[in-house]
Amino acid sequence: MTTAAQRTTMVTTPFGEVGGGLLGAIYIVWWRDIIRYWRDRARVGASLAQPLLYLVIFGTGLASSLGGGFGSSAGAAGVSYTTFIFPGVISMSVLFTSIFGAMSIVWDREFGFMRELLVAPIDRAAIAVGKTLGGATQAMIQGLILLVLAPFVGVTLSPAVVLEIVVLTFVLAFGLSAMGVALASYMRSMQGFQVVMNFLMMPMFFLSGALFPLVGLPSWMTVLTRLNPASYGIDPIRRTLLGSSGFPVERFAINIFDRTLPIAVEAAIVLAFGLVMLAVAVRAFQRRD
Template identity: 35%
Template sequence: MLLEPSPGRGSLTRNMCAVRVMWQRELIRLSRSPVSSLVSLLTPLLFLLVLGTGLNSATGRTGHDTADYRTYLLPGVLTMVVLSPAVNTGVSIVWDRHAGFLREMLIAPVRRTALLSGICLGGATAATIYGVLMLALAAPFGIAVALPQLTPLLLELLVITLMFTALGALAAVSIEHIETFQAVVGIAMMPLVFLSGAFFPVSGLPGWLHGAVLANPLSYAVDAMRRTLATSGSDTFVESGLRWAGWQPPVVLEVAVLGLLALTALAAAARRFSRTG
């Protein structure tokens, strides 16, 4: 009923209404389980505090003039945090196909691109909220983000989560069974995370893995956030970041690559979605 066109409304208005409705639907999913949302943040938080503090002690990085490994680890942990709700968006698409809601979406008098865009924007917004909650929980432990860094970091998180949800949507409209989707995502996530520089500098990897690092979208996400969070004490970490033939791309270019990938994945998902009967 929410997607029915009103008299005198144009197709653009109907499509924007569809985007808003699907965006709200994804946020309602988040609001219905606030306790589980907070609990899901405990493991990454402990990972950040325990592993980060332990490696600080092991490497002797305990002074105020040295790079804090927890600061280095924060972008990787944020990536882990936002991955879960972004992937869950894909799970919901596969589930809706079995529950019958997908069929109702297909007969709505709106473009299917608008439906998928609303789903992805909702999933990206929910995932970004997870990232903000993670930053809030980490701040009392001395892992705070300076105010000038906060705005660009949130914008980067939004683009990153949109990329994740678009890729998840592309996988979801291509895979019919939830078990298969979860297996594929589970197998893909492990190498993507470890080849992104989330936990250690990618410059230390063998040369034959360099191509895989450059082809990994998570590498650009982690590197962009790490350089945004960089301070005078963490410059040594940034110097060992992502490079193209010895040249370090600017943060704006890295975010642009992620945005282009998000749009490409969304367009491919919409094309695949349009063939769903």
Template identity: 45%
Template sequence: MATEAIGVRIPARGAGHDLRAVKVVLHREMLRFVNDRTRMASMLLQPVLWLFVMGTGLGSLVRGSIPGVDFRTFMYPGMISMTVIMTGMFSAGSIVWDREFGFLREMLVAPVSRGAIVVGKCLGGALVATGQGVVILAMAGLVGVPYAPSLMLTLLAEMFLAAFTITAFGVTLAARMKNMQTFFGLMQMAIMPMMFLSGAMFPLANLPSWLHVLTVVNPMTYAVDPMRHAVFSHLDVPAQVDAVLNPGVRWFDLQVPVGLELGLVAALGLALMTAAIAQFRRAE
């Protein structure tokens, strides 16, 4: 008795198919974050401690040299950056978790572009990190930052851009890693220098030459500085104080425009996402 073969139809790939895949991965990242209340609270604890405990303590030491400005106001853009960086990297780390439990393999064998999976991860991590940053944004009035609509919208857009870039960086790191311990070890080794050398916690003016070079080559400097420019543009501070706390980034004698800084962050994010896609295409 002859056995009749049963045909299996595999859905054709296309742009619409990949867009649905991006939406599914993004939606999964949002659900995972919303349902993890402990993670939400822990991601907020560190920047809040830095802002209100460390900021208050340091402010008492420098109050005489920056009249009319609360040092926590200076630190505020840096704490927004810290929030989105930590949250974005943890979102990227979920790839390693998915690999350990086999879910990543199921996504990789699905009839969708691997690039769609990476784009969904990057956008999902960026949205989650931005949502977390909104909580810090809501604390603006507590540190002397006005709730001007234009300022809030500007900070929101800059937060998303920084979150997208750091998530893409995290996805690139996580693409080949097999366990969470390795990922978190590398994450700490990468994040701490980037945060401390970005000007998030100290002004970029009058630095020693070796430290100035490190801040200039640090990509996160170009994410923190536009946020600080946006905040200080809505404050009434003496010119000499603004020159100390908000000097901007200089390449030799060139003052780097904020638009160029944002362009560099966006270009880096796209380059990292492209690298992550290439990593996934070579993955199992």
């Protein structure tokens, strides 16, 4: 039988500052997500099907009807449509993985492991941050896996470009995961999930520049695309990936008031958006009914 004295030492150990404090707790939540992801490799494979459909069927189909000179103007060489949407498909994979991953929180909170975390003596901020980083890591990997297709769409990769893409993809994954976690933290049932799908995720995807350039659009649509945080995540990925392979990609770049935004500024916008969303999620998690 355990004595009361033993119990007291348990509470007052240096580890009483549980699991190594906030960072330790974030690490635990993140680690759990990564282990799960790694164990569920079948899902990883299955989730590549959709991007492949877009790239191979949608891309090839549209490329054929547009002709090879997509985006060619003023005598400059064009970009094949398949090549154009390659970064868009990577981003789509990131977007869907981020949002779907975050939505699992809703179920997990009522009936799953999340309750174990919610009653644990850890700061709930750690749950929000850990889930966001865990989701972002998975989404980033889901996006980066698609880089193996680069040679087939005429994109050449160098270590420097890959490194840059890793960073930019993570920034996008972080922004979207934080948004997903923030949304999930306010949702009480899975019914809200359909709403998020139809009124947020799909519009975000269509208005992000993943499937067509965000230039020369009607003004209402131009405004919407510029308000879409995902646009600023996809644009730098495209410019980096295609630009380094010599494609004239600058003419697709997002411009605001006729000025093209530097990649660093775009990444900063997504990062800032992610941090705001994370703050919202942290607040929601810390609240008790």
